[in-house]
Amino acid sequence: MRATSYDHYAKDNSALRVGELPDPKVAPGAVLIKVRAAGVNPVDWKVMAGALDALLDTVFPVIPGWDVAGEVVAVGPDTPEFAAGDKVMAYARKDVVHGGTFAELVAVAAEAVAPKPTALSWEQAGGLPLAGLTALRALQAVGLAPTADPQQQPGAGKTVLIHGGAGGVGLFAVQLARAAGARVIATASERNHDYLRGLGAEPVSYGDGEIERLRTLVPDGVDAVVDFVGGVLDVTVAVLKPGAPQASVADPTVTQKGGRYVWVRPNGRELALLGELADAGRLTVEVAGTFGLDGVGAAFDASRSGRTRGKLVIVS
Known part of the structure; x- marks a missing residue:
């Protein structure tokens, strides 16, 4: 199969190569997916730079990419959940950094796979799994994750x-919190305020005066805080109601303030929920740009x- 790969860690794109690699094997409980689209996430180039070497074993050459949408072409033994021809998506992170999704084929554990939403294009579905699941898990941590039933929402x-x-x-978290029935206030740079209003959020600018601006909007404080940027604990503490939950995917020190530090896991059941919300018109994916396998370096840049708003997607 054709794939983009690297055979050593690098902080730039110099190690990236495009060429033929062996087709993945399909173990029991796994599916082989023909990749139609694979979302790009910051973790992809951070892993290439060795950022997770202390957590995950690496086997070179590495094919980057943890998001995928495509068609099942084969299933391993004892994998009745899926069949050849199924249109699916997955957060395809594995215990070993090696066989990722920036390739023509990828093997993924069946428990990480979910049906592709019919309302989303291949590119949109390919950009949903990692970021969407991260947003969902963060909202779960503060008790504000949506359900499939729009009449029963915790927010x-x-x-x-x-x-x-x-x-x-964050753009997924805003939509999911709104789908859960919550009022959403979201911090962002001024250039993204109209975009956030379009998603149903009330935008607030970063920087000097941020706490005062938030207190004007919520004089009694907010019921929960979810952090996707880090370095904002002072702001959180200033506007969060006493004892209310908070979660961060960017700042482990949130636990020192009674909050939850969130690390996303592959989960086909939760990914299927995101697909149901997309098909119900309650969640969408903005695609900022698409690249071929020979354009992974440009996508990483x-x-x-x-400065990119929306998902960058590799198509093969």
């Missing part, structure tokens, strides 16, 4: 503050810039 009457609401994960 009714509650206000949540989302730090970094226009970022790659765009991701590193921090």
